Amino acid sequence: MINLCAQRQSTTCQGSQIQIPLNLRMAKLSVILLMCLLAGLSDGQAESNKVEAITDQTDEGLAEIDDNQNFKQRQETAILTSNTTATQESCESRIYMMWKELGALTERLEATMRALDETNRKLEASENQLAQLSNTVTEMSTVDRGQPRVAFSAALPLHGTIGPTSALYPLVYQHIVSNIGNAYSTITGYFTAPVPGVYYFSFTSFWWGGRGSSFGSLYRNGHQVVSWYGNSDTHATSGSNSAILQLQAGDKINVRLSSDRVISDNGNKYSTFSGFLLFPTF
Template identity: 60%
Template sequence: MENISVLMVVCLLAGLSECLAGENGNQTQVTEVTNEDVAETSIENDAIHNLNQGFEAPAVLASNSTGTQSRCEPPIYTVLKQLGALEERLSATVRALEETNKKLEASEKKLSALNSTVTELSAEDKGWPRVAFSAALPIDGTIGPADVLYSLVYKNVLSNIGGHYNAHTGYFTAPVRGVYYFSFTSFWWGANPGSCGGSLYKNGNKIVSWYVTNSNHASSGSNSAVLQLQVGDNVNVRLWNNRRISDNTNKYSSFSGFLLFPV
């Protein structure tokens, strides 16, 4: 705004200078006309001409002054008009900046809320127990057939984060109420007549199963499940009656699980 005020003052001074210059020119013209008239007039009429000159000069000056004023008015009007246009543009720019600032403030609020949410989730996540395990059968051969429902014990532990899988019993026990993921794989050489099959059990209840019928060649099967468990619930894999399962150092038959999230 200070720049606009300075510009207005400069323009007004320029207009006044132009007006003064025009007025000086007009006064010189009046003087020249008056001297020329005096030179051509006879001595006898000096008094009359001097008298007339005294009356005519103000009229000429008045006429020239009016003309000068009319010539000064258009530039000043144009400058004021331009200044008004500049002021409108400046006001529009200020309004646009204010709108931008409002949008930025809204974005900052959203970002702050998002950061707060992430912080809360991180804090909750820090309280989550780390639960995950994976184990394989320890045999180099075949288990079965057995005439009972046989609980498989995966003693070859690959990982047991949190220590909630028991390598002596083959049971996983839930440490917290939450949603868990479990998977298991099975393998059978298939050299002898028979079949391979079993199930994933939760607290002694069958959940999902696998089954491979009589075959003269090696076969494999697998399955998985997402379970919601309470604290103390247990999960294990059991071989069906009169079924077989095989493994060797390649670890074909495995049992794995981990906590997805607490609830």
């Protein structure tokens, strides 16, 4: 009995011994599992903290990067602004100089335009004067072509002296120098106006000198106009005169020697009678 109990107790003890280790093992396993769970949670938390730390660092890095980029952008903006300001100031300076030069050019251009206007006015005045002169020449040319050309010059055809006479003596200048228009007659000694107009006449006289005197006159239609006179006992004398007369067509002009007077000439043609038409008056 004792052995059997002892055996049972031994068996029970052994069973207890076997059972206790299993419980311990289970407890240890639970502890281990709990520790693993806690360790897992701790590791998860740590990983989470690491992730958060990394995230924070990343955010800080990104923020720093953003700050750096913003700083660089601000620097670039400042540089661009500075460059833009400098460029703007340079452009404004150039624009100012260009406007200044343009103003000077404008002033010179205005002065040139004023000078050109003055030159144009002078040219217009000259053109007007030239046109008037051309019209005058044309009119004169037309009148001249439409009217006879009248001019003559003649001298006494003698080698000696005429006079003294007892009355007025019409002088006949027969030695013709020119007789354009044939208005002077070498037969009568008269010039007959072919057209109404203004005429110029002149005459000269010569006398060898000595006893007596030389005196004569220009006559228009028998009326005395102008005269000459010369007197010397020791040497030769000469005289002359001229007149501008407005004549009608048919008026007659000649030179007459006064009574008791003398006039001389020779091949040198000292005593002459001349005249020509200045312009017609119709």
